[in-house]
Amino acid sequence: MRETIGAVHDDEVEQLFKGLGILEDIMLERLVCGECQRTISLQNFRAITKRDGAFILSCNREDCFGKFAAGLQKEPR
């Protein structure tokens, strides 16, 4: 059982999105996973980063998060 390890509680995710100023976008389902284009919600959110002024999100599919994490490591700066 590893589903609770590293998991972010819904409330924390909400605070995170609020801090980033994108909570409304999440609530209106305007943001999608950068890999599978699935709509990101508080429930399926896994990770976020900012690239070229735009937020890149990853849903909680291992596949998507794997590619997301690999993409971060390839960052030149």
Ligand SMILES: [Zn+2]
């Ligand atoms: Zn995805």
